[in-house]
Amino acid sequence: MPSIRENLDNWDNLGKWTKDGDEWSESWGSSATMWAGTILPRIGACLPASDLVEIACGHGRVTQFLLPLCERYRGFDLAPSCVATCKGRFADRAHASFAGTDGSSLPGIGTASVDFVFSWDSLVHAERDAMVGYVREIGRVLRPGGTAFLHHSTMADHADAAGKLTLANPHWRGVTVSAGSVRSDAEAAGLRVVVQELVTWGSPTLSDCFSLLHKPVAVAAPKGEPTLLRNTNFNSELAYLFEIDRHYRGALRR
Secondary structure, X not given: OOOHHHHHHHHOOHHHOOOOOHHHHOOOOOHHHHHHHHHXXXXXXXXXXXXXXXXXXXXXXXXXXXXXXXXXXEEEEOOHHHHHHXXXXXXOOOOEXXXXXXXXXXXXXXXXXXXXXXXXXXXXXXXXXXXXXXXXXHHHHEEEEEEEEEEEEOHHXXXXXXXXXXXXXXXXXXXXXXXXXXXXXXXXXXXXXXXXXXXXXXXXXXXXXXXXXXXXXXXXXOOOXXXXXXXXXXXXXXXXXXXXXXXXXXXXXX
């Protein structure tokens, strides 16, 4: 169970960031291919955004692609070293700012002031206490009609009645979070879950989930049932994009 404190200790270590986060994009070949092939097709309908918030910006692995697609960007990270790195890396972007968080809140963001909230490859390490806090905050800061895309764990789907995992935990995922728990927390925060995509992530286990959340314009708007996708081919998607990156982008690197 990676606690908020354990996440802070782990990610505030510059020795973990050998390539500013690009090392975790190697399954795609590059961060650019990860962005264009996997992330953008899933969030393209939410962009461009007037006011965008990124949770867990890290060293700017995805931030670099989000910045041209918004008028105002605010990035948050639990690790002070990540905040400092992004402030230096994107110092010339006048519309961008970076700040620390306690691991479950979005300090300084006004109520109903944000169009799009995004988080990638980080909240998978969060337990439900952190997710409850962030989802509640997302419900607060989103404008009516705003959306959020969250990449989180769904390992609680693989636990027994006592909460003990029944299989190996790939990649240090949170064990108390599931697609269902995020859906329940989102509804409690006044959000509608539009899509949830369960994906494999370097193993055969459906360990991760992409949740697309929407804040209804009308408080009493009908919720409707979310689309639930079980993407057991996600590893193949990465393998295909890796080959595209290798033959095209790689040819230009040689």
